[in-house]
Amino acid sequence: MVQRIAQLFGVGVIAGILVAALALPAVGGIGITARNVATGFMNMPSDLETPPPPQRSTIYDREGGVIAEIYDKNRELVDLEDMSPVMQDAIISIEDSGFYEHGGIDIGGTFRAALRTLAGSTQGGSSLTQQYVKNVLVESADNQDEQEEATETSIARKLRELRYALTLEKRMTKDEILQGYLNIAYFGDGAYGVESAAQHFFGKKAADLELSEAATLAGAVRYPYLYNMRLNTEDAQDRRDVVLDRMVQIGRITEEEAAEAKAADLEDQLDVSNPSNGCVPSDQPFFCDYVVQEIEKSERFGENETERARWLRTAGLEIHTTLDADMQEAAQDAVDKYVPRKNKSKKVAAEILIEPGTGEIRGMAQSRNYGPDESKLGETSINFTTDSDRGGSTGFQAGSTFKAFALAAALEQGKGFGTSYSGANDSSTTITGNRNCDGGTLAPWTLSNAGDTKGGGSSMVAGTKGSVNTYFAHLQRDVGLCNVIEMAENLGVKRADGQSFDNPHTQANNSFVLGSEEVSPLRVANAYATFASGGTYCEPQAITSIEDKQAGKTIEIESECERRISEDVAAGVSYLLQQTFKGGTTTGLGIGRPAAAKTGTTDGSAAAWFAGYTPNLAGSVFVGDPRGPQNYPLRGVNLGGRYYGTVYGATIPGPIWQETMREATEELPEKGFPSAPSKYRGGGSGAPDAEQTASGASVEGGVPDVVGQSEGQAVAALEEAGYVVSVSGTRVRSDEAEGTVAAVNPDPGTVLPEGATVNVFLSTGSSGRASPSADAGDGDGGGRGGSGDRGPDPGVGTHPVVPASEVPRREE
Structure with a gap:
């Protein structure tokens, strides 16, 4: 009525x-x-705005797999047609x-x-x-x-x-x-909206709810805490029956349907699942955290960080990222294998994979569980792969991975592969006259190679293969310290704490070329990706698009790329870094396809690095102690069931990179690097050594690169170039096929006079046994005084293919 x-x-x-x-x-x-x-x-005012209620946002990998859900309230909006009629x-x-x-x-x-x-x-x-x-x-x-x-x-x-x-x-x-x-x-137990409630309590979508389940949920809305079916199952069931009786009373269902629904035991129907909220329960927690940081710290997503954080947690965003699940798994498996998460020495391994030409992050792994309690063994909320402004640390000294930037700066100035310096072969040297970017002269710098063995830096190729500190100290002096710094910055490298490399607090120092600056693996990997791409630098990218359903729009995020170095310079660096696999510091760490790489070990083995790339994937690995690498060095440690007296770049980081890249590149097309530009085949502007001033005219282009060729092909090529060939009777172990050329001495690219002798060493294959004399080490630096890395470098008799190099002394 x-x-x-x-x-x-x-x-x-x-x-x-x-x-x-x-x-x-x-x-x-x-x-x-x-x-x-x-x-x-x-x-009275009557115009009520009805915006969509807060709902959970979802982060996806590049194939649509769910990485994490982020929300203040567990809610998923659905249309009425996707809700069961009952x-x-x-x-x-x-x-x-x-x-x-x-x-x-x-x-x-x-x-x-x-x-x-x-x-x-x-x-x-x-x-x-x-x-x-x-x-x-x-x-x-x-x-x-x-x-x-x-x-x-x-x-x-x-x-x-x-x-x-x-x-x-x-x-x-x-x-x-x-x-x-x-x-x-609100349906209780943290479930907002019928879709989330159906999933939470019954493990099904709202469209699939049966009568008994629907009546239970409907009965809960009046007093969600009292009728919480997980905690108060009996009360919730009684309330369900009241709902069913009411449905009969108003003719929505029959008495028979109500009786059948009442016969169902609610406890048996429940399939409660706790929603995963945030990055902690994610299988890729540190990448998840990086994505969250990217949104909360970027002004493109809101006026302030509070506003951006709320948008992320309430707008029901669909965030599509660059992560490749298979590559991520390969990286995580490798770091966990060599540096277990709960190792008692508290060391950590961190690895990042980046696609050249796009900057897209394909993998981000570290040997830690994600969590806020730093006191728990193996747990941290710090992302050691990235910079401090994205949830990372203040960085770690990167050792000889920085030598690649000196190579790029030298090639940009027109210096050739045969560039050599008087004193670069010595086991120690003193460098004077280095200037910072303000023009100030730095104090004299004395540094060493490994032990009393000469470094063997007779050319840019030899210096790179052996990671010879004395050679690179001279190269940096010749190129100009500030030019090397500017090259690193041009390639996107910066200190992880946000400071510049040359400022009043962290002034440019002599040992910059030896990796004395604290950086993140992300910056090193992305710089190497620039070499791999042919000189195109791209900003590291984790997100490709964000679908904002509430606003009815999709934010597309394109790669931000620009050319930073010429194709010739990039090709020249790639050529030099490929040589490290041919009797150099990365020998034995090949991945079965063309690759270029550099090891790095900081002063006193405080930290160890490996950075390398193929034309379509770049990666870097850091191993060290987050408590302070200098105070807790990589010496006398047990990791992964193995004891290490000293850890170098090729000892743990190298195998992590190798195993990761073998798996990660399986589905990628195999590509080769461009040939080294002929303009770099000669010498440079450095002071010539004795080999270059020997009688006779120098052969243009230097020693041909015949590594990997058959003995006959190699001899023919060398003789055609004007050299006398001596094939050694002692074979060496290498990644090259048995019987093919493993190495030559002097190194490819070295400029020699016509008629000079080139020694050729044949390979036993990677499983063969090398001559007992083929066991020279190397080291490269980090610390303000230098850095070091050691690899399984073969040498032969008095003409080492890769001479021992450097464990430098700290600058006084």
């Missing part, structure tokens, strides 16, 4: 009268009439059986509320529309005052809800309101 009266006289008029009845106990004392109250009610019937039956008949206000319920209000209670029935309004006001509250206003027990709140409900019914269809309500309602 009351609903019929409302239809005749208009919902607005009846609502006004009802509101007056509600309000009179509060205002009657000051003489305000019911008519005035009703008029005032209709003049769920819709159940919620209407128990909460507002006249929902499709009234105009936003349950007149009968409101009359009853008025009577209870007159009796001293402000409690009363609300329509689904009113409940939806209340939830919208709560979810859209921006501050504590608005939150309290939306939930206060008062006549004023009831009046606001009633007025908004009337207007909402004119603007939205009934199905739209029902959909909004079922998406915004």
Whole structure:
């Protein structure tokens, strides 16, 4: 009867009268009439914004696999058609059986509320529309005052809800309101919205809910804590049966259907799953954290960090990333194998993989569990692969991986592979005249190679293969320290703490070329990726697109790339770094396809590095102690069930890189590097050594690179170039096939006079046994005084293919 009266006289008029009845106990004392109250009610603000409620955001890898879900409230929005019809019937039956008949206000319920209000209670029935309004006001509250206003027990709140409900019914269809309500309602146990509730309690989608399950969820919304089916199963089941009886009463289901649903044991139906929120439970937690940091720290996603963090956790974003699940798994398996997460020495291995030409991060792994408790063995929230402003550390000295930047700077100045210096072959040397970028002269610098053995830096090729400190010290002096620094910066390398390489606090130092600066693996890998791409630098990229469903837009994130060095310089560096696999510091670490790489070990083996690349994938590996590498060096440690007296770049980082790259490149096409430009085949502007000043004209282009060729092919090529060939009877172990050329001495590219002798050494193959004399080591530096790395470098007789190089002394 009351609903019929409302239809005749208009919902607005009846609502006004009802509101007056509600309000009179509060205002009657000051003489305000019911008519005035009703008029005032209709003049109240009524335009309610109904933005989508907060929902969870999802981070995906490049193939669509879920990396993590991030949210403040566990909610997933779905359309009404994706909600089981029995769920819709159940919620209407128990909460507002006249929902499709009234105009936003349950007149009968409101009359009853008025009577209870007159009796001293402000409690009363609300329509689904009113409940939806209340939830919208709560979810859209921006501050504590608005939150309290939306939930206060008062006549004023009831009046606001009633007025908004009337207007909402004119603007939205009934199905739209029902959909909004079922998406915004709280069902208990942290589940918001019917889709998340169905998944959380029953392990299924809302579209698949059966009658008994739907009735259980519908019964929970009135008192979600009391009827929490996980904690209070018996109470929840009793409430379910009340819902089923109500559905029978209003004709939504039959008594037989209700009886069958009641027979179901709720405890047996439950399939509770705890939602994974954040990066901690992710299988790729440190990459997940990097993505979160990228969004929260980037101004393109919001005016301030607080706003960006809220957007991430409430907007239901679909974040598509660059991570390759297979490459990530390969990297994680390798770092865990060689440096287990809970090793008692507390060392850590960190590795990153980047695609040349795009900057896209394909893998980001470290031998730690992700968590906030640094006191737990093997747990950290610091991402050691990246810089401090993206959740990383303040960096680690990178050792001889920095020598590649000196090579690039030298080639850019036109110096050739045969560039040599007087004193670069000595076991130690003193460099004077280095200047910082302000023109200031640095103090003399004395450094050493390994032991008393000469470094063997007779050319750029030999110096690179042997990672000869004395050679690179002279090269840096010749090229200019500031030019080497600028080359590193041009390739995107910067200190992990955000400081520049040459500032009042961290002034440029002599040993820059030996990797004395603290950087992250990400910066080293990305610089090497620039060589791999042919000189095109790309900003490291983790996100390709963000779909913002609430805003109805997709943010596409393109690679930011530009040419930083010429193709010739990039090809020249790649040629030189390929030589390290041919009897150099990375011998035995090949991956079965063309690759270029450099080891790095800091002063006193404080930290060890390996950086390398193919034309389509670059990676760098760091191993050290996050407590302070200088105080906890890589000496006398047990890792992965093996004891290491001293760890060098080729000892642990090299095998990690090797195993990772073998797996990670399996599905990538095999590509070769471009040939070394002929303009670099000669000598450079450095002081010539004795070999270059011998009698006779120098052969243009220097010693041909015949490594990997058959004996006959190699001899023919060398003789055609004008050299006398001596094939050694002693074979050496190498990655080259048995019987082919493993190495030549002097090195390829060395400029010699016509008629000079070139020694050729044939290979036993990687499984063969080399001559006992073929066991020379090398070292390269890090610390302000130098760095060192050691590899299984073969040598022969008095003409070592790769001479022993450097463990330098710290600068005084």
